[in-house]
Amino acid sequence: MEKIYSLIVGSGLRDFKYFNSHLKPVGYSEENKGAIFGFRDKETLKLGRGVIMTSLEALTDSWGEYSHWTPNVYCYGKKQADGTVTGYSENNLRQINAFVIDIDDKETEWTEILLQGLDSGFMPTMILETVKGYQVYFVLDNPAFVTKHTNFKVVKVAKRISANLRRLYANQFNVDTGCNDFGIFRIPRKDNVLYFDENNCYSFDEWLQWSYKQEDSFSDKGAMKLIRPKNINRQIDEPWFDLLLHKGNIRGQKGMLGRNNAILTLALAYFSSGKTKENCEYNLYQFNDRLAVPLKFSEVQRIINSAYSGKYKAAQREYIVELLQTWVDDSLKENDLFSRRSGWYKFAKNRSERKYNHYAESENDLLAYLRKNCSVDKPYLSCTNKELMSELGISKTTFRVLRQRLVNKISVKTTRGRFGSTKITLIALVVIGLISKKREVKDDYISRISDLLDIDSTLKDSGAVQPRAKQTEFLNVNSS
Numbered sequence: 001m002e003k004i005y006s007l008i009v010g011s012g013l014r015d016f017k018y019f020n021s022h023l024k025p026v027g028y029s030e031e032n033k034g035a036i037f038g039f040r041d042k043e044t045l046k047l048g049r050g051v052i053m054t055s056l057e058a059l060t061d062s063w064g065e066y067s068h069w070t071p072n073v074y075c076y077g078k079k080q081a082d083g084t085v086t087g088y089s090e091n092n093l094r095q096i097n098a099f100v101i102d103i104d105d106k107e108t109e110w111t112e113i114l115l116q117g118l119d120s121g122f123m124p125t126m127i128l129e130t131v132k133g134y135q136v137y138f139v140l141d142n143p144a145f146v147t148k149h150t151n152f153k154v155v156k157v158a159k160r161i162s163a164n165l166r167r168l169y170a171n172q173f174n175v176d177t178g179c180n181d182f183g184i185f186r187i188p189r190k191d192n193v194l195y196f197d198e199n200n201c202y203s204f205d206e207w208l209q210w211s212y213k214q215e216d217s218f219s220d221k222g223a224m225k226l227i228r229p230k231n232i233n234r235q236i237d238e239p240w241f242d243l244l245l246h247k248g249n250i251r252g253q254k255g256m257l258g259r260n261n262a263i264l265t266l267a268l269a270y271f272s273s274g275k276t277k278e279n280c281e282y283n284l285y286q287f288n289d290r291l292a293v294p295l296k297f298s299e300v301q302r303i304i305n306s307a308y309s310g311k312y313k314a315a316q317r318e319y320i321v322e323l324l325q326t327w328v329d330d331s332l333k334e335n336d337l338f339s340r341r342s343g344w345y346k347f348a349k350n351r352s353e354r355k356y357n358h359y360a361e362s363e364n365d366l367l368a369y370l371r372k373n374c375s376v377d378k379p380y381l382s383c384t385n386k387e388l389m390s391e392l393g394i395s396k397t398t399f400r401v402l403r404q405r406l407v408n409k410i411s412v413k414t415t416r417g418r419f420g421s422t423k424i425t426l427i428a429l430v431v432i433g434l435i436s437k438k439r440e441v442k443d444d445y446i447s448r449i450s451d452l453l454d455i456d457s458t459l460k461d462s463g464a465v466q467p468r469a470k471q472t473e474f475l476n477v478n479s480s
Contacts, residue, residue: 002060004126004188007198009036010143012073012095014055023057034073034094037085038066038187045184048084052077069187071098071137093155093182095143098125099162099207100185101136101169102176110134110194111376114432116172122210123200128192133174135186138165141201156278158182158204161211168214195436205297212286235269240320240337243328245283250291250327257323259295260303263288265315265323267307272314280304357394359405365392366402367409370426376436379429379449382421385414425449 012034016024035054039045045068053059054077075094077087103113110127113136117123125139144154162181169175186192235241250262263284270280281304288294306312317338324332357365369392373381381388389399403412411425430449437445 001063001188001190002056003198004193004196005059005063006056007125007201008071008097008137008139008188009056009059009073010095010097010140012036012097012143013053013059014057016057017055021055021057034075035077035087036073037070037077037088037184038062039068039184040065041067048086050085052079052085052087063187064189066187068184070182070184071100072096072182073143088184090155090180090182091152093146095145096154096158096182096204097140097143099138099158099165099181101138101166102130102179102185103133103136103169103173104176105133105174108133108173109376111432111436112172113169114195114435115371115428116169117200118428118431120168120210122202122207123197124195125197125200126188126193127195128186128188129194130186130192134194136169137188138207139201140207141203144204153278155182157208161207164211164214197435209289212289215286234273235315236273236275238338240324241266241269243337244320244324245287247328250323251293257319257326259288259291259293260299261319262323262327263295263300263303264307265319267304268312268315271307271312277304277308280308359398359401362392362394362398362402363406365394366406367426370410370424374426374429376429376433379427379433380423380425382423384420385422388422388424 013036014030014033016028016030018032033054035052036059037050038053038059039050044050051062051066070088073094074087074089074092076092077085079085110129113124113127113134122138124136126137128135128137144158146152146154159181163177166175166177170177188196244262245266250259266284266287267280270283271277281301284300284304285297288300317334321332321334321337324337370381385396385399389396394402403410409427411427412422413425414420414422433445433449434442
């Protein structure tokens with residue numbers, strides 16, 4: 001428990017109690033830091049009667065006494081005369097240590113949460129069992145500190161990341177999307193920790209980049225309609241702006257207007273249209289992330305700062321035309337870019353309107369079908385090729401292509417003959433099985449699945465039955 005608490009609160013609390021410490025060395029001194037809040041049960045939580053803790057020693061000494069706590073650290077806490085505590089409000093945050101998701105779904109196996117984490121590329125640090133379901137912790141490798149001189153921008157960005165994380169998990173689980181992003185959650189105890197791996201910690205910057213990509217994936221990528229401008233005086237309402245922002249396949253190339261010019265042009269359009277700098281940053285960070293070779297974060301920030309410095313009024317017409325003709329379509333005319341006419345490019349048809357599916361859609365259908373019909377204890381599906389193709393509505397040729405495209409996600413073994421069948425193993429479920437199984441049953445699990453994947457020797461040689469730190473290293477390599 002001490003390792004868990006130390007990992008989550010990081011450097012936010014003092015190591016030892018200020019008074020009555022049983023561990024502090026003689027003559028040892030340390031600066032005052034932040035505070036967290038603990039609550040003994042749901043009733044005292046509702047009444048606001050909690051305990052303020054300012055040291056890791058105080059937390060570890062009394063971990064069994066609390067049911068809830070604040071995993072993120074606040075600047076201070078105050079005890080009122082009536083026994084209530086104050087200070088656990090957003091404007092008093094000192095540092096953000098973790099994102100937490102509350103899942104109200106007891107029927108879901110907790111290993112499904114790990115599977116979702118494997119798919120997203122961000123595995124949970126810890127999963128707690130609650131009365132109604134689970135709480136999932138994603139701990140930062142280093143805290144994100146909240147400071148006044150940045151106008152608490154870290155909190156705004158972190159709330160956006162937290163919202164996208166909850167939104168992702170809400171696609172599969174019953175997630176409480178209305179809970180406070182950095183408020184009170186279940187405290188880790190020996191009787192509720194289902195899963196913990198200290199290696200699964202990611203940086204705030206990694207989460208930020210993931211959030212930008214997630215925002216882009218949530219938006220509708222098909223049927224991009226060119227909206228008629230409400231006010232032609234705003235550059236962001238002109239046709240060229242939408243084309244450059246969403247259609248430009250831009251690279252850096254000597255002797256041509258490239259990434260820097262495109263970002264400056266878009267930033268000037270935001271500036272001249274009266275958009276806030278924060279809105280501009282949010283959209284252009286996503287734009288940069290979509291580029292084949294993105295610019296450094298600091299370079300994008302420098303360009304935006306320049307656009308909002310007041311040295312320029314708006315994006316220049318000649319630069320706009322050259323950028324669009326170079327990176328979107330060389331046949332574009334100024335009337336296409338600056339008039340009120342509708343867009344000229346095709347709409348992407350909805351899947352229901354098309355006769356044939358894209359391979360990516362068929363891949364998702366196959367993986368979803370396996371997810372539905374397989375489990376961690378039985379990570380494979382036995383059927384005939386004919387049955388599977390009929391169920392998914394695909395041809396034999398398509399299935400052959402899918403096997404090649406999904407070679408790192410599924411394993412297919414076919415037995416020929418009159419009573420032959422096909423076994424399709426979802427490799428992600430095998431990985432989750434190796435992560436979640438206890439050490440005493442892990443060998444039996446490996447022996448049961450080894451003939452499906454022909455990886456018995458690989459698992460044993462790699463240390464899959466070794467302590468979790470080594471095991472995770474193996475899984476991170478092989479699951480990718």
